[in-house]
Amino acid sequence: MKVYISFIIAALFIFSGCSTKEYFTPETQGDDWDKIAFLDENIITTTGTGALLENGQILTKEGIQEYLLPEGFNYIGQSGGWFIAAKVDGTLLLHSVDGSDLKRLELKKTVAAATIQDDTLAVLFANNAMALYSVSSGALLFRESANAPVAVDSRIVNPHFLNELVLFLTLDGKIVIINSDTKQVLRSMLISSEDNFNNIIYFNLIDNIMVAATSTRLFALSESERREKYDLRDALYTDEGIWITTKEGEVIALTPSLQLKAKRKYPFAHFLGMIMTEDKIYILEKQGYMIVLSKDLSVSEVHELNLDDGYVFVGDKAFYVNDIIYPVE
Secondary structure, eight states: OHHHHHHHHHHHHHHHHHHOOOOOOOSSOOSOOOOOEEOSSOEEEEOSSEEEETTSEEEETTEEEEEEOOTTOEEEEEETTEEEEEOTTSEEEEEETTSSOEEEEEOSSOEEEEEEETTEEEEEETTSOEEEEETTTOOEEEEEOOOOOSSOOSOOOOOEEETTEEEEEOTTSEEEEEETTTTEEEEEEEOOOOSSSOSOOEEEEETTEEEEEOSSEEEEESSSEEEEEOOEEEEEEETTEEEEEETTSEEEEEOTTOOEEEEEEOTTOOEEEEEEOSSEEEEEETTTEEEEEETTSOOEEEEEOOOOSSOEEEOSSEEEETTEEEEOO
16 A cells, blocks of 8 residues: 555656746846837737738738738738738739739639739749749749648748849748749758748848748858758847847857857747847747847846737837737837
């Protein structure tokens, strides 16, 4: 009997230990975060480029847009003077920003990302196929197949135009460069080769230096290619360098060639988003904290705020959670 009781006690100890979860608790804490405002409606869906409110309004990095998304459409992005939205059945809606023109393209397959430059529409489909269309006529100009993903991160990146080049940030961890004039694939660069959630979640190009990221790899291309393995939450690239947050609660500053400049760790922190201003970095933490850092990571302040679970969208100057706005400046 004693052996049996001892076994039960040991089992309870093991299972209770396994179920224990650690949470971020700051060592020091500043004043509560009192910068707060409110949206008119709750956020109901988010993507890497925008969020949709219950009343159909679009929230982008710049803030609330006047454009109302028609029912049944998902927001894709804004480029070339157009709002771009799509239905799951492949209906693509192009609405000019000035409201003067409206176009529909029946593409028959679900659209994951799209960008417009002049009369060229670049589309990345949910099956990872890439295509170019004429905006004015709707004609198919180019199509390239690729391996279809099993599962993807919701932060899908829209294609990027660079003069006559179109850079597709694919759902299987590649950057595919296509010449829109000759309709030829010029180059394909592998960023990461994970089986799932391997889409490009971040891309930027500044001063001939290209930076891209999946959830497991950070990539930089200047005179040569360089890759580093990180379990990434977010990445930001400016002409001053690269900043990333990781799933291990790290904030890391890097050079454009991915050389380490500085690092700070916040044990058990779960980062929801990162914003950079002229002289500071703001990071929203899931347990209800705003972490404010100097760009060299030498100074850190932590402020508590009221934070509910829900959809999170990261703008240029504010975090949005459900119907709450947390401005950073």
